[in-house]
Amino acid sequence: MNMEELKTAISVSGLRKCFQDKEVLKGIDFSVSSGTIYALLGSNGAGKTTAVRILTTLLKADSGKVEIAGYDVGKHPRKVHEIISLTGQFSAVDSVLTGKENLIMMGELHHLSSPEKKACELLKYFGLSEDADKSVSVFSGGMKRKLDIAMSLVGNPKVIFLDEPTTGLDPQSRYSMWNMIRDLNHSGVTVFLTTQYLEEAEQLADIIAILDQGSIIAEGTPEELKAYLPQGVIKLSFQDAENLERAKNLLKTYRMSMESEKRELLVFTDGKADTLAEIFYRLYKNKVSIQDFARLTPDLEDVFLAMIQEKGGESNGSLC
Numbered sequence: 001m002n003m004e005e006l007k008t009a010i011s012v013s014g015l016r017k018c019f020q021d022k023e024v025l026k027g028i029d030f031s032v033s034s035g036t037i038y039a040l041l042g043s044n045g046a047g048k049t050t051a052v053r054i055l056t057t058l059l060k061a062d063s064g065k066v067e068i069a070g071y072d073v074g075k076h077p078r079k080v081h082e083i084i085s086l087t088g089q090f091s092a093v094d095s096v097l098t099g100k101e102n103l104i105m106m107g108e109l110h111h112l113s114s115p116e117k118k119a120c121e122l123l124k125y126f127g128l129s130e131d132a133d134k135s136v137s138v139f140s141g142g143m144k145r146k147l148d149i150a151m152s153l154v155g156n157p158k159v160i161f162l163d164e165p166t167t168g169l170d171p172q173s174r175y176s177m178w179n180m181i182r183d184l185n186h187s188g189v190t191v192f193l194t195t196q197y198l199e200e201a202e203q204l205a206d207i208i209a210i211l212d213q214g215s216i217i218a219e220g221t222p223e224e225l226k227a228y229l230p231q232g233v234i235k236l237s238f239q240d241a242e243n244l245e246r247a248k249n250l251l252k253t254y255r256m257s258m259e260s261e262k263r264e265l266l267v268f269t270d271g272k273a274d275t276l277a278e279i280f281y282r283l284y285k286n287k288v289s290i291q292d293f294a295r296l297t298p299d300l301e302d303v304f305l306a307m308i309q310e311k312g313g314e315s316n317g318s319l320c
């Protein structure tokens, strides 16, 4: 099957997995369009690695259906292996060998006609050419991670799974890894990544799914997820309690939240320019002196925390 013609790269429905009596995945559903970057975002222990292991045929689900490029992972694992690659949290490279030797070995495993040529191409692509003949034992964490991804690309996968690709990397290496993931995606590869970093999901993903205690509690583009929280909250600060109190009385028609100690007022508006102008005019006309103001736009972290808090009250009963 041709991936270019196939719209859905990954399709998951009703996926469940228990370990002993613990239900780690509670019947999750999602699909990933070909050519996109999909991020499964969740805290430690949310079930991300378990999901990736099932999607990549390393672990059997208790129930549910997973298809990669139309192939059922349980029934056609070999076909799935031809399409995917997996790079895990822990590097699979052999530290005794050099970077180039690792890649050549992988090329031989894939029966490439010219493993050395492929190794050189990948070393160049990942900016590792100068270090090609050094033993991997002297590579930095970031270099090892790059080599690990390079190894997974030897077989020209159409769908790549990256399990927490930047965990443990310094900000510079993380940034360079993000660029590489974007480049890979631009070359036509579908990317499925797990991360616990909100910023990473926001920077890279077309679609983000928030996995919390084995359930997907929200899914959408970063913008769609941000729309979950109200836009147009403005924060007004006042020099003294008197101005704060007068502003509060004048703006009674709006929903507000007051922090008396900080002499701050949060006003919840529809975010429209006319509304903001009306608020400022009302205060100005009544000679209320505003010390400072800011428009608060919720970021993904606010959304993540709000959603997790909201779901916290719901039952997490196990079905195992």
Ligand SMILES: Nc1ncnc2c1ncn2[C@@H]1O[C@H](COP(=O)(O)OP(=O)(O)OP(=O)(O)O)[C@@H](O)[C@H]1O
Pocket: 019, 020, 024, 042, 043, 044, 045, 046, 047, 048, 049, 050, 051, 196
């Ligand atoms: N083989 C196993 N046997 C028993 N429990 C397991 C096994 N694998 C995972 N778990 C449990 O399943 C839960 C989810 O683990 P998983 O590794 O999928 O989470 P994660 O979201 O990838 O977390 P992290 O970000 O820490 O890697 C955890 O409570 C973990 O202890």
